[in-house]
Amino acid sequence: xxxxxxxxxxxxxxxxxNRRLYDTGTSAYIxxxxxxxxxxxxxxxxxxxxxxxxxxxxxxxxxxxxxxxIKGFQVLPTSFLRNVIMFYDDKMKGVLQHYLxxxxxxxxxxxxxxxxxxxxxxxxxxxxxxxLEEIAKQNMAIFEKTFSLFNPFGNMFGAPKEEPTxxxxxxxx
Numbered sequence: 001x002x003x004x005x006x007x008x009x010x011x012x013x014x015x016x017x018n019r020r021l022y023d024t025g026t027s028a029y030i031x032x033x034x035x036x037x038x039x040x041x042x043x044x045x046x047x048x049x050x051x052x053x054x055x056x057x058x059x060x061x062x063x064x065x066x067x068x069x070i071k072g073f074q075v076l077p078t079s080f081l082r083n084v085i086m087f088y089d090d091k092m093k094g095v096l097q098h099y100l101x102x103x104x105x106x107x108x109x110x111x112x113x114x115x116x117x118x119x120x121x122x123x124x125x126x127x128x129x130x131x132l133e134e135i136a137k138q139n140m141a142i143f144e145k146t147f148s149l150f151n152p153f154g155n156m157f158g159a160p161k162e163e164p165t166x167x168x169x170x171x172x173x
Contacts, residue, residue, distance in 0.1 A: 008044035015060065016050045036064045099143070106139050 011025040013035070023030045038045060039061070047060040069076065087093045114135065 010044040010046045013045050013047045013060075014050040015047050015056055021047070021060075022050070032060070032064055032067060035060065036068065039064065103139075103143055106142055110135055110139065 011023060013030070014022040014024060016022065021030050021032070021035070022028075023034075035045065035047075045057075047056045048054065049056055065076070084096075087096045090096075
């Protein structure tokens with residue numbers, strides 16, 4: 001796997017008023033599709049307004065997501081999108097950002113482990129869903145613990161506390 005994006009020096013992409021993107025690293029015009037490929041290849045870049053120098057990276061990444069969704073590669077459920085939109089004017093949006101970032105990091109960390117288990121299951125004719133369920137439970141416990149650090153009011157959602165699983169008991173022993 002490539003070095004993490006944060007460890008790479010970002011290539012500067014200039015966005016012009018005519019919406020063209022210019023890669024200062026290769027001295028060539030590129031497309032949003034080219035940037036999408038770079039993201040998938042874990043290549044670091046920033047997008048700046050060619051005239052003002054304003055950072056436009058978030059807007060361009062959002063535009064790439066929109067184009068992927070339009071093409072039919074729908075990853076984000078409608079209910080998730082509605083919930084995210086509700087947080088834009090909310091005082092808790094900072095908490096949501098940290099939560100989503102932590103969730104994605106945990107998912108990516110476990111992605112290789114899940115692929116390995118699925119590969120072994122297909123080869124051996126087994127169903128790995130018990131193992132996947134255990135990983136999901138562990139992830140949820142991590143997410144809840146992380147979220148509780150940002151929640152000074154305790155359990156806001158009234159969800160009952162889950163008893164530790166056998167795996168958690170062993171790990172904590």
